[in-house]
Amino acid sequence: MTLLDPKGPVLPGAPELQLTLTPAVLGRLMPLFLWLDRRGRIQAMGPTLAKIVGSEALGTSYARHFTLRRARGRDLGPESLADGRHIAVTLVRHPGFNLRGTAVELPGAAQPGALLVNLSFGIHLSEAVRFFGLTEQDFAASELAIEFLFLAEAKTAVLNELQALTRRLEEARREAESEALSDPLTGLPNRRAFDAALDRAVKLLARGGRSFALLHLDLDFFKQVNDNLGHAAGDTVLIRVAQVLAEETRRGDMVARVGGDEFMLILRGPIDERRVAAFAERLIARLEEPIFYDGRPCCVSASIGAVIGADGAGAVADRMLADADSALYRSKRAGRGRCTVCAE
Known part of the structure; x- marks a missing residue:
C-alpha cells in the first residue's frame, strides 16, 4: 500500500489530502506501472507489465528486467530520478520494445526514495499487442490505447473485407477470362x-x-x-x-x-x-x-x-x-x- 500526495488543484481551505492506493488499485488505473524501492528492487507491477515480464520479477532488481534511460539520454538508476522526469525503458528480454513514461517519488512509502513509474508503449503499441497477445482488458479504460485497439480492429476488419472482395473480383476475373477463352459446350479453348x-x-x-x-x-x-x-x-x-x-x-x-x-x-x-x-x-x-x-x-x-x-x-x-x-x-x-x- 502507498500514499500519494496530490499536488494538483484542491478545494480552497480543504485539509491536506493523501490518497491511499493498493497495487491492485494502481493496476486498474495504470496497468503498466512499476514500483521500485530506493535500492531498485521491484515491489509491485501493473498486471499488464507482469504479464510481459513475469510475476517472478517481484523482489528482484529492476536492472535484470529493464534498462532505464532518460527519454533522450544516458542510462539511469532509480536513485537519480527526480519527480516528474520523463524516462524510457527497454525490456531486457525483448530489446526491440521500448516503453516511455514518467517517474515520481512515493512520499508515503514505507521506505523513503521509492519510485512509481507509469509506462506506456507509445508508437510501439501495435507491435506489442500482436507480440504479447494483449487485449483491451490489459489497458485502462481511459487510455488512448483502447481507442487505438478499436481502430486497429476496425482497420483489420476493413482490410479483411477488402481482401475478400479482391479475391472475389480476381475469381470473377479468372472465370470471365476462362469463359471468354473457352468453348461452352466442350470446355476446350476457343x-x-x-x-x-x-x-x-x-x-x-x-x-x-x-x-x-x-x-x-x-x-x-x-x-x-x-x-x-x-x-x-x-x-x-x-x-x-x-x-x-x-x-x-x-x-x-x-x-x-x-x-x-x-x-x-x-x-x-x-x-x-x-x-x-x-x-x-x-x-x-x-x-x-x-x-x-x-x-x-x-x-x-x-x-x-x-x-x-x-x-x-x-x-x-x-x-x-x-x-x-x-x-x-x-x-x-x-x-x-x-x-x-x-x-x-
Whole structure:
C-alpha cells in the first residue's frame, strides 16, 4: 500500500489530502506501472507489465528486467530520478520494445526514495499487442490505447473485407477470362485462345524454339447426325470428340474447337511428317468408333490437314493456317477419313 500526495488543484481551505492506493488499485488505473524501492528492487507491477515480464520479477532488481534511460539520454538508476522526469525503458528480454513514461517519488512509502513509474508503449503499441497477445482488458479504460485497439480492429476488419472482395473480383476475373477463352459446350479453348497460342508458338519458333505441327480437323458425316438424330445427338458427338482429342494429345499440346465441327490442334515438337501421320491415323481410328446417343449409334470420321513449322523456316501464322486449311480440303476431296500433311 502507498500514499500519494496530490499536488494538483484542491478545494480552497480543504485539509491536506493523501490518497491511499493498493497495487491492485494502481493496476486498474495504470496497468503498466512499476514500483521500485530506493535500492531498485521491484515491489509491485501493473498486471499488464507482469504479464510481459513475469510475476517472478517481484523482489528482484529492476536492472535484470529493464534498462532505464532518460527519454533522450544516458542510462539511469532509480536513485537519480527526480519527480516528474520523463524516462524510457527497454525490456531486457525483448530489446526491440521500448516503453516511455514518467517517474515520481512515493512520499508515503514505507521506505523513503521509492519510485512509481507509469509506462506506456507509445508508437510501439501495435507491435506489442500482436507480440504479447494483449487485449483491451490489459489497458485502462481511459487510455488512448483502447481507442487505438478499436481502430486497429476496425482497420483489420476493413482490410479483411477488402481482401475478400479482391479475391472475389480476381475469381470473377479468372472465370470471365476462362469463359471468354473457352468453348461452352466442350470446355476446350476457343478460337481466340487458339490464335493466341499459335502466335506464341510461331514467335518461339522464330527465336530458335522447337518445331510444331498445326492440324485442322473437320468431322465427316456430322451433318447427317444432326439431320437424322437432332442437335442434342450432335452435341453428344462433339463432347465425345473433344474428350478423345484431349486424351490423344500430350500435356503442352493445344486442342481448340474453332467452329461447329471444326477443331485445331498444335502438337509440340520435335515433330515431323511421319509422327504427324501416325498420330492422325490413330486419332481418326478412335473418332470412327460409334458414339451412342439414346441407344442409337452416331458414326462420324475426320478429315485432317496438317502443316509443320520447322526450325528456321520463317513460319507465319496466317500462312500456316491457310496451308493447313488447303491440306484439309485435299483430304476431303481424296475421300475423307484421312490426313494430308503439307510441309512448311
